[in-house]
Amino acid sequence: MSKSTKRAGTPRFGVTLVDVARDAGVDQSTVSRVLRSDPGANVTDATRARIREAATRLGYVPNATARGLAMRRTSTIGLLVPNAVSLVFADIIRGATDAALELGYVLVLADASELGRASDAVRKLVLEGRVDGLLIASGTITDKITNDLIEGFHNCVVLNRRIGSRLPSVIEDDELGMFLCAQELIDRGHSEVACLAGPEDIDTSRRRLAGYRRAMREAGLPVRRGSVVHEPFDEAGGYRGMTRILQLRSPATAVASASLAAAVGAMAAARDRGISIPDQLSVTAFHDAPIANYLSPPLTTVAMPLTQVGREAVLMLDRRLRGEGGASHLTVREPAPQIIRRRSVGPPPVTP
Amino acid sequence: MSKSTKRAGTPRFGVTLVDVARDAGVDQSTVSRVLRSDPGANVTDATRARIREAATRLGYVPNATARGLAMRRTSTIGLLVPNAVSLVFADIIRGATDAALELGYVLVLADASELGRASDAVRKLVLEGRVDGLLIASGTITDKITNDLIEGFHNCVVLNRRIGSRLPSVIEDDELGMFLCAQELIDRGHSEVACLAGPEDIDTSRRRLAGYRRAMREAGLPVRRGSVVHEPFDEAGGYRGMTRILQLRSPATAVASASLAAAVGAMAAARDRGISIPDQLSVTAFHDAPIANYLSPPLTTVAMPLTQVGREAVLMLDRRLRGEGGASHLTVREPAPQIIRRRSVGPPPVTP
DNA sequence: CTGTTAGCGCTTTCAA
């Protein structure tokens, strides 16, 4: 069968190595060596130049699929997010994207707002080899994915969660961040400080709750019955939780929320019951985002180093992909959590 | 060189077609036919069963890279988002993800919050062949990308924008949606209705502005000088725009915002000047999202069929990838825009 | 009904 046999109807890729090689009058392997800047390549400056020129002139772009097949790695990593719109993921995504770029990966996000989709994503991305590794920043669904699919798959890093000790993880200093949320309230004179904690069965919630408890303990304040409520990390959860807190016989005068979204819901709940912030109720939230500036009133938050979490997760994944060892559990403490004071905190109301 | 020659040090993929074939005692091509459910494959039920059994027992998963190389398509499509956290993208993403799944694609998101990243993403995803096609839902950066890289590349569809007639596009009925935003205000008795429009040079803004103008015109209301302000579609833009409107000699009593985020900023600006909503100022916004429920007061919005936009964009891209013709510009009108009344609209204040 | 064979575009060993 002659060389001219072309599959009929199958589209071709663009300019290939062979095209460049032919144009430059060398072998494709030489082109490959030059264009990859292969360190162990001894190529004349002349040929080198000729190849480079031909490549740019022809508009050659290496094909990631072919390279991936040959190298058995795609140089892309995935980041699974619960819903791409959650307030706190912007920073993680930014940090991860930057770090990935620096290390020569391309970072793709996969939306896994639902359980089914998450499994789908893991299958399609990881098992079918579309990505070299996976970052999982997917709060609630993480456990399920873990059990279902990730077990034994070590090319992945979990963000903001610590699940057993099997899966590598990068987390923030949840305890400290939440400590600061509560402390800000206590410092202003509040003694009845409630806590809008996340889902009870999640390690992240537990660490944040521990920070709240420590702040109370160190101030010599009791944690009253009913003043710690477990609700999801979203607006609806915050709304429900705040409503329950306000129904207490002696409601708290301040509330530290373990998530920004929940704080938004909490503020709405207070407003709906005619309670004004910060006059009658003070609020602080774990995590900062631009929206905090635009709430009524602007919300005092504790900004966490989320960008760094994204970055470190990529670095850790890369290390693992390259077979290096190193710690597989990291708590990001730099830059330190920082309280951003806005107008949602005031002194406790004077009780009649 | 014997068959046993293995590259040293290169990791292997998992279970391959050959493994399954050997196990089932057939050729790999047969396995391929069976596992792909190739319609033109005449295979005995017996072998078929044997192959299937072997595949599942060995835990075979087809390798996307190899398949991609052979088929010259990756079966993945990319969705470029400006920043994954913008409020309105959740629905688009959901619609697109679902449609992609149905058509056998996997959808990956790429964050392109900055211009540089956007070009990077296009290069890495499209030119290097990591995706078959690209959806671009990237407001402000779209133009640049277009000019830089997309020209002549027709495996892409632009969302919510119409750029020349070269690039295929899927948009909402911006005019109608914004018409409804303004009409709601007018119906409540407002005659001084301002408009928080988007950036002036963007077609999307122009269509929304046209809807506002039509509502005013049909009501016989003049559009006062200074009551249309062009600012970006974000909180800061809304804040600035609202501030300018409130500085007018006779400020409007109502404002229709061309974006949800801008409305959030606008409400903050009003609050900061001691203006209460809806008593002294009514507000409506184009686009709905859960956060609207939790603002103070909850914001009246016009919900647009964003999920459908995401879906249709995928369908259109798929059609083009398959070489089918069909319209390359679509305006999604179903489901119809729907006004969601909350508490940000009231009658105009009685002027002294 | 099934096997053989020739690639897809690239990397990498080995030989010259």
Next chain:
DNA sequence: TTGAAAGCGCTAACAG
């Protein structure tokens, strides 16, 4: 200093 050749895992003619 460069070329030849094998092969990554899969698909898709074509032959039998």
